[in-house]
Amino acid sequence: MADDSKATDVGARYAKALFDLAKDEGRIAAVESDLKSLKAMLASSPDLRTLLASPKFGAADKAKGLAGVAAKAKLNATTQKFLGLLAANGRAGALASVITSFEALSAIHRGAVSAEVTSAVALTAAQSKGVASALRQALGKDPEITTRVDASILGGIKVRVGSRLYDASLKSKLDQLKFALKRA
Numbered sequence: 001m002a003d004d005s006k007a008t009d010v011g012a013r014y015a016k017a018l019f020d021l022a023k024d025e026g027r028i029a030a031v032e033s034d035l036k037s038l039k040a041m042l043a044s045s046p047d048l049r050t051l052l053a054s055p056k057f058g059a060a061d062k063a064k065g066l067a068g069v070a071a072k073a074k075l076n077a078t079t080q081k082f083l084g085l086l087a088a089n090g091r092a093g094a095l096a097s098v099i100t101s102f103e104a105l106s107a108i109h110r111g112a113v114s115a116e117v118t119s120a121v122a123l124t125a126a127q128s129k130g131v132a133s134a135l136r137q138a139l140g141k142d143p144e145i146t147t148r149v150d151a152s153i154l155g156g157i158k159v160r161v162g163s164r165l166y167d168a169s170l171k172s173k174l175d176q177l178k179f180a181l182k183r184a
Contacts, residue, residue: 011100014094015101015104016101016105022078023109025078035102036103037073051092059092065087067084086098111141112142113139113141116145119148120153120154123157132145153171156168
């Protein structure tokens with residue numbers, strides 16, 4: 001668990017540096033678009049995830065791999081240079097954390113709020129609109145929703161906005177009931 005915390009801290013620091021650079025260059029939207037593409041690539045490519053996470057590959061190999069991915073995806077120069085720096089500093093494994101932190105910084109910059117919605121089954125378009133509407137009303141800001149499916153919650157949803165978690169999942173309700181019955 002401590003390793004995850006360190007990776008998140010490293011990711012947040014690198015994301016802040018990249019965000020400041022992109023802001024100075026007026027390329028926040030372009031860099032964010034590049035990072036969303038990279039996020040999709042990470043999600044769909046086990047080989048890329050292995051390359052970044054495995055200690056078998058050195059910083060030079062990771063830099064070459066990221067440079068190849070960046071060139072093929074035609075990422076802008078700022079993003080390409082950043083990926084090279086990340087790999088050269090031995091922090092390529094923190095790329096997912098960097099992307100998440102950059103998205104949060106960008107959302108704050110736009111005046112929006114990021115929300116991660118976890119449900120037991122994929123939400124329909126109408127359900128997503130309902131969740132977005134409820135969040136907009138509760139937070140007073142436009143939410144940017146990322147959805148995730150986790151069958152282990154059994155039913156209901158969990159919504160994470162920043163450090164706050166709104167848990168209306170069936171699993172947590174059953175856990176609360178089990179705890180209450182044990183106390184009685």
